[in-house]
Amino acid sequence: MACIEARGLRKAYGTTVALDGVNLRVEEGRILGLIGPNGAGKTTALNAILGLTPYQGELRVLGRDPWIERDQLMCDVCFIADVAVLPRWMRVSQALEYVAGVHPRFDRAKAEGFLAKTTIHRNSKVRELSKGMVTQLHLALVMAIDAPLLVLDEPTLGLDILYRKQFYDSLLNDYLDRNRTIVVATHQVEEIQHVLTDLMFIDRGRIVFECSMEELESRYLEVMVHPEKITAARALKPMHERLALGRSILLFDLMTLDKVDRQQLAAFGDVRTPSIADLFVAVMSNQAGQAQGAAL
Amino acid sequence: MSTQSNAMPESPLESQVIAPAVMSATRPMYWSVRRELWENRSIYLAPLGVAAVALFAFSLSSILGIWEKPLRLNPAQPQAPYDMAAGLMMLTGIVVSVFYCLDALYGERRDRSILFWKSLPVSDATTVLAKASIPLVILPLLTVAITVAMQWLMLLLSSAVLLVSGLSVATLWTKLSFVRMSWLLLYHVLTAHALWPAPIYCWLLLVSGWPRRATFLWAALPLVAIAGVEQIVFHTWHFATLVGSRLIGAAPTVASTSPGMFPTDPMTQIAPASFLSSPGLWIGLAIAAAFLAAAIRLRRYQGPI
Numbered sequence: 073m074a075c076i077e078a079r080g081l082r083k084a085y086g087t088t089v090a091l092d093g094v095n096l097r098v099e100e101g102r103i104l105g106l107i108g109p110n111g112a113g114k115t116t117a118l119n120a121i122l123g124l125t126p127y128q129g130e131l132r133v134l135g136r137d138p139w140i141e142r143d144q145l146m147c148d149v150c151f152i153a154d155v156a157v158l159p160r161w162m163r164v165s166q167a168l169e170y171v172a173g174v175h176p177r178f179d180r181a182k183a184e185g186f187l188a189k190t191t192i193h194r195n196s197k198v199r200e201l202s203k204g205m206v207t208q209l210h211l212a213l214v215m216a217i218d219a220p221l222l223v224l225d226e227p228t229l230g231l232d233i234l235y236r237k238q239f240y241d242s243l244l245n246d247y248l249d250r251n252r253t254i255v256v257a258t259h260q261v262e263e264i265q266h267v268l269t270d271l272m273f274i275d276r277g278r279i280v281f282e283c284s285m286e287e288l289e290s291r292y293l294e295v296m297v298h299p300e301k302i303t304a305a306r307a308l309k310p311m312h313e314r315l316a317l318g319r320s321i322l323l324f325d326l327m328t329l330d331k332v333d334r335q336q337l338a339a340f341g342d343v344r345t346p347s348i349a350d351l352f353v354a355v356m357s358n359q360a361g362q363a364q365g366a367a368l
Numbered sequence: 369m370s371t372q373s374n375a376m377p378e379s380p381l382e383s384q385v386i387a388p389a390v391m392s393a394t395r396p397m398y399w400s401v402r403r404e405l406w407e408n409r410s411i412y413l414a415p416l417g418v419a420a421v422a423l424f425a426f427s428l429s430s431i432l433g434i435w436e437k438p439l440r441l442n443p444a445q446p447q448a449p450y451d452m453a454a455g456l457m458m459l460t461g462i463v464v465s466v467f468y469c470l471d472a473l474y475g476e477r478r479d480r481s482i483l484f485w486k487s488l489p490v491s492d493a494t495t496v497l498a499k500a501s502i503p504l505v506i507l508p509l510l511t512v513a514i515t516v517a518m519q520w521l522m523l524l525l526s527s528a529v530l531l532v533s534g535l536s537v538a539t540l541w542t543k544l545s546f547v548r549m550s551w552l553l554l555y556h557v558l559t560a561h562a563l564w565p566a567p568i569y570c571w572l573l574l575v576s577g578w579p580r581r582a583t584f585l586w587a588a589l590p591l592v593a594i595a596g597v598e599q600i601v602f603h604t605w606h607f608a609t610l611v612g613s614r615l616i617g618a619a620p621t622v623a624s625t626s627p628g629m630f631p632t633d634p635m636t637q638i639a640p641a642s643f644l645s646s647p648g649l650w651i652g653l654a655i656a657a658a659f660l661a662a663a664i665r666l667r668r669y670q671g672p673i
Binding site: 119124149150151176 | 395
């Protein structure tokens with residue numbers, strides 16, 4: 073059974089279409105990065121998955137309908153939203169007590185263990201903690217919940233680099249040891265590159281690109297082309313071209329090339345796997361080009 | 369991706385398959401009510417504060433009574449200061465309830481914590497019912513408990529003052545039938561200040577669930593509009609009177625021939641049967657239930673503002 077399965081997911085706010093027929097399938101144990109510009113529909117998609125917003129179309133999360141069965145679903149799903157949402161009046165000890173009280177899968181000792189590694193005092197109120205500490209607290213609560221699906225919506229927004237690194241490190245070390253599925257939406261692409269198993273780009277309510285990380289490595293190539301070979305390289309129709317340090321960097325989709333051309337690429341210059349950010353820019357600018365073409 | 373840097377000791381539970389989890393239905397309710405008490409400390413601090421002030425005023429009056437014996441220590445109605453203090457406590461309960469309800473479903477949207485609450489396995493029905501239980505159950509019981517404790521302290525205090533000034537305590541204790549007063553208070557608060565105004569509190573709770581700001585305006589304006597239209601069209605004030613009497617707890621809980629002026633007067637003849645069979649009570653409760661159902665539905669749709 074797929075962990076998340078959506079068909080023709082649609083959501084409109086008035087005349088603004090936030091989700092425009094999204095089809096999505098996330099298998100158990102995958103770590104999916106949902107990447108898109110601001111306002112692309114990432115948060116709306118996650119809200120639909122979490123049962124926070126009504127939608128049109130078909131959606132099953134862990135075999136349940138999130139809108140109808142949110143409370144039961146939340147036994148099996150953890151969620152950290154894009155901003156600190158822990159109530160500011162709450163004490164750290166109250167947060168632990170409350171979650172232990174309502175969540176059947178919460179392991180309080182484990183959460184205490186995570187907190188012991190931080191400088192957070194049990195007696196502090198959330199309002200007295202720094203933004204980074206609130207995220208640490210929320211992560212400690214969530215990671216002590218033994219749930220098969222974790223949804224993160226811009227979890228490190230507004231955190232400094234130390235906290236961001238720490239966040240993903242603890243996620244890797246303490247969470248990813250079982251058949252757990254993670255969906256993380258972000259537009260800070262670089263820091264999650266090494267965490268993901270799958271990648272999905274979303275733009276204007278549509279999924280415009282999806283691939284696994286293995287596919288990314290085997291299918292896409294970036295070539296820093298020697299100036300004298302640029303015409304020959306361009307003739308192979310790269311997906312995207314950009315300039316860096318005076319050199320042209322061309323991004324190729326190997327599926328569009330035949331065998332001979334593939335071998336040729338190495339001769340053009342240094343070859344490497346593109347980063348998610350480079351691929352994202354390539355896909356998005358192609359999207360923009362298509363949209364413009366359609367408009368003309 | 370490499371995870372060999374993971375040197376964390378793992379508990380044996382870690383490797384187990386994630387097991388299905390069950391939890392009794394009352395636990396989320398219990399913790400939701402506790403959450404309300406944590407978040408809104410005025411629920412118990414306000415009555416405690418008012419009780420302390422009333423006690424202070426009473427002790428001041430009693431001590432002055434040492435020099436003004438006939439007036440203050442042996443008043444014609446020993447009941448009066450106790451009723452006054454109890455009335456003050458009930459008024460406090462109404463004020464706290466109104467402010468609590470207006471913020472109940474609004475505060476969590478304003479500070480975005482609704483995303484946290486909704487990320488936990490607590491249903492919207494549980495949350496809304498827990499919030500409704502504050503003005504309808506918790507606060508009335510708390511008011512009675514604090515009032516009774518306050519009245520006991522008042523009684524002990526005036527007894528002490530009587531002893532100091534060499535007067536007999538017996539008259540005071542025989543005139544005041546304390547246990548009966550406490551039962552009457554409990555009856556009065558649960559009927560007139562919980563069941564009777566239930567539609568008002570549930571209306572405020574419902575309204576707190578939808579506007580982006582100014583919940584008080586959204587709650588009050590429709591009532592003012594209805595009253596205004598009625599006055600202009602029919603030249604009557606039935607609606608305003610109805611809402612007002614519900615709010616202050618003017619309920620038919622005592623026999624109409626009852627001599628007691630105040631519901632906790634020991635002479636009061638209570639009439640629970642006629643109260644429970646009055647259509648007004650049941651119409652009010654039905655309206656309250658409809659408002660609550662609407663509030664539950666509303667919370668499902670609402671996110672942070």
